[in-house]
Amino acid sequence: MDDVKVGVFLSDCGKQLSEILDFNALTDYVKSVSGVAMIGRSSEFWRGEGLQFIVDAIKGGKINRVVVAESLPKLSEVNIVQAVEKAGLNPYLVEVIDLKDHCAWPHRGTPSEATEKAKAMLLAAIERAKLLEPIEKLEFPALKSVLVIGGGIAGMQTAIDLADLGFEVHLVEKAPFLGGLAARAGRFFPTDDCAICIQSPASDVKTITHTSKKCVYRSGFSAIPNLNILANSKVVGVEGVPGNYKVTIEKKPRYVNELKCVRCDLCTTVCPVEVPDEYNAKLKTRKAIYMNIPNVHPPVYIIDESVCKFHDCAKCVEVCPTAAIELDQKSERSTMNVGGIIVATGFREFDSSIIKEYHYGDYPDVVTNLELARMIDGFGPTGGVIVRPSDRKPAKKVVFVQCVGSRDRRYNPYCSSICCMISLKHAALIKSAYPGTDVTICYIDIRTPGREHEDYYERAREMGIKFVKGRPTEILRDPETNRLIVDVEDALAKKFLEIDADLVVLAPAMVPAEGTKELAEILGIELDKDGFFKEYNAKLRPTETKLRGIYLCGGATFPKDAPTASLHAHSVAIKAAKFLITGKIIKDQRTAVVHEDYCGDCEFCPVTCPYGAISLEPTSEDHLVARISDLLCEGCGICVGTCPLNAIELRHSRPNQMLAQMKALMSVNGTSKPLVLVICCSECGHTAVDSSGMAMMQYPANVRVMKVPCTGILQVHQFLEAFKAGAQGVMVVGCKSDGCHYEVGSQKAEKKVELARILLKEYGIDPERLKMFNMVFIEGNKFAEAAQTMTERLEKLGSLQLMGGS
């Protein structure tokens, strides 16, 4: 490499800074630093003439490292780096610091001290710049194909979006037919229209208008050329990396050839096996060969292998006019390569029979909302009549019980969020179809947030639906009349009620779909404490997981109503498309790198890496070394902090770069106070320092800030190095323990600090000289306070004398 030639550019932000900092002193100082080839001074360097000046210097070969002191570096850095790259210099050879928010403003009361600190900051930036190395941008292939797991309302919509965008989409559904919970729900709030309509795909040339919505079965959905629907199938294996996963799908036998079946219905007429129809709440029976409802997709029969007599009967085979029935079908495994995976597995009703005092599964007239939905559906088993399942007589008195197994710390502590609305919808549908029905809803709290949702509550009251504020203790059955009695206290009326009922409808908690845990294991993604798939960030990245390329959609993350599931579905399509649409993934190499010669056999880093980016691979000498995937590595450095042999480094935050910075920051004091080194993460920690400066909160200039990608990178010996470099106190500032941008970095740092404090004590150094803080941007006041307090504490403790140290 050429000799290092650093250009240092000092912006005084339109003289704002030069009123406090002595810029002449700063320029003189910088001139004296070795390796500095050029100094520029202007009112701004991040745009216009200032930036052009830097560009020209690079193009002219005068400099090959850039240090800029500029305000709002988090904004200005983007511009500067882009310009530098265009000018032909590797953009990672730039160091931007903030003399305003980190120096001039918080120390405006002590300008000369601030100037001394600015010198230290400039020196640190220059020393780091000198040690920076070019970082390459890597390109990885991205397949323009996506796997969507789950064919409910969310999965179908996201599949259409992606197919319309030109992706090859594989939609895998575990059940024999698409539709999920939505198909059984009949109607949706707040529109009260069919649950089973979707937006038409772009490929449906006849119906494509922006307003059109269509029943799934006539929407042209199944005819989208680049959409491959695999019902009765599940994902059994996933390997590979973002952009190129190899997925193994197991397709269970349907025993009916999808290409031959013409839905003539002859098979069901001859089938002798009749079983209760679970799909229809067992309110009717079905044959061993069946379809859920006439308008399902795929529009092909299936044989229920748990009850069919196969070759001992084979009556269906005899009558089938197209020879579509194939009793010898076997499970088939197939593999496919996809660039991304979208999990849309949804949720299901909690098994209410666990709450024994409600006697679900024991008393036939206790049903769930989903079962009731089948009765309300005109195509359902009762033709829309609400009956008592025990004797099929119309139910005249209906009682709803809310929060069955939700908001219940014994089972599911969370509010399932949609059950109040489902019950209100159902109660109103019953009341409007059969006004004479006596309908009561027993609730703990009625929750109707959402547009038009409160209208449902209001309408229900207008219709004469009764509301009882109380959760029933028990559902009893009179042994003589077989009628149900709901035992409940109305807390508002302070009255105990024994409500007589023909039908009791439970509103069960909504819990993660079956198989959620297994799928999470296959995909290597996390579940939240309630067992739903955990998104990367609920606020900002609600459809992403911590693994790039794997996305979450709809009720898989939490129970959702149809509008929200829809929103989620369309949103995830964009996220997945954004990631894959160019056919390549570009990622810079600010990643970790392993010294293979002294990495050996321990298994700490693969376990610690939050992104699964590290694998252990055998080398020729027959021992294991860590291999880091540049595609998966997020550059946090948690592995660096973990490695007991110091065998891992981050290319952009090497130990020598950090040490040089540390030494520089501690080399100039210029204040009468003990030097404090603040090591903060580049995320919340650094922004907390920013915000204290922006708000002009004051703290003394002996406090010096060094930025690392994540506090998880820190090692115990680095704290000792800081003291050796002249720090009298060290503050580590990271994100909140549960808000670390790299999941566990803050927690790791806390442990490291704890350990270091023990060591310090052993060495006779007061452990209070080292402290960990967790802060976010809006806690600038906390930072200023902490810096002040640390300084005062150190003043009390007196000067730290290290053996042989300075």
Added chain:
Amino acid sequence: MTSYALFLGCTIPARQSNYELSSRKALAKLGIELVDLANMTCCAPPPVQSIDLETSLAVAAYNICLAEEADLNLITLCSGCFESLSIANATLKADEQLKAKINRILSEAGKEFLGSKEVKHLLQVLVDDVGLERLKQRVSKPLSNLKVAAFYGCHVLRPSELLKFDDPERPSILENLIETLGAKSVEYRNKLKCCGGLLRGFSDDLALDLAREKLANTTKAGADCIATLCPFCFVALDLGQLQIKSKLNETFDMPVFHYSELLSLALGIDPKELALEAHKVKTDKIISKIS
């Protein structure tokens, strides 16, 4: 031979020799040895818990210590004792901090709670150590034609998380034991609700109201008698009938038995040896029905 330290408690020796007698006789016949330890005290049941929970834990733990020293598990006949001792045992086994605190108190009396023993109710011993099959074989005078209303009371079942006696919503131990004797167990409403026993002495009217409901429901269900497993429930339902008669002028004439008494009868023990005269509601018609 399986041995247990017998925890008698207060009410049984003071007022229900019939419960103690039938239990001792039946268990002896079934090969369960009962060891009477010195220096046991009250178990610290709800009345003591009401005064001070910490004291009640310490007192219960003290009694468990005695069994630990004798290297025996505990058997109780009274549900109240079962509950107090089991709650203390389970709570202290699970909570090291609380255990240390209680042990500081116990050290005043020279004891240390280790958490090495189990507390069992008579019914659990019958099911776990004797077993329903063996019990059935030992029945010499089956109680055929007898319709028995099983009454659990509260303190064996709840709080189930700590007691782990049976399914608190659908228990079956007592019904199974009743049927093992050849009798029929009958269902009735609010079977698992309280007898009111613990309100006696503070609010007799409410206590009797609760007992009355049980008597009315068992009568309605056609039961010949009630089987209990707790001295408090026994008093509430047996003596309670005399009080209901005098205060509310309502007669039930529903004999109440401890399960151990029915068991003794089925094992062929002479009714005369069971001190049945302690019952306030006469038991003659049942005795004649089964002999």
Added chain:
Amino acid sequence: MEHVIEEKATSLTFSDVVKGRLGGKTMTLCYQCGTCASSCPVAKITPRFNPREIIKLSLLGEKDEVISGDAIWLCCSCYNCQERCPQKVEIADVIYALRNIALKEGYIPNIYSEFASALLNDGRIVKVSRFVENKRPTIGLPPLQPTGVDALRKILSATGFDKLQQKKEGVS
């Protein structure tokens, strides 16, 4: 810094006091669903007792009403409420905690003072009469073992139980 000093000066709320006692720690989980009330056999037959209301009043800080009234003494300790509470509030234990507080402040129903003195004197809360004890051998029961009343007294003194059972002047 002023606000810190202020915070320290503020006394604990009644609900904090209950929470801090053995048995009381789950009270604040209550969201007033009323499962306890409809589970309660006593509440069903008298308006004088309702576990939901007792917890609500305690959460609102109505200490005097809670500890001086007779409601807390009407719980029959059947644990039905606790068994079914969806928030796992240990309701029966909360009521014990409330009774413990009431007692500390001198509200002790007569029968409980009787239990307490019996325990201190005999080691049992129900005394075994000489008559009953003498009758034992005649019906075939072994003699009663002595109670560990001395050890018990040491325990009761260590927990301060021996001083609890005195009624405050003027408390009915």
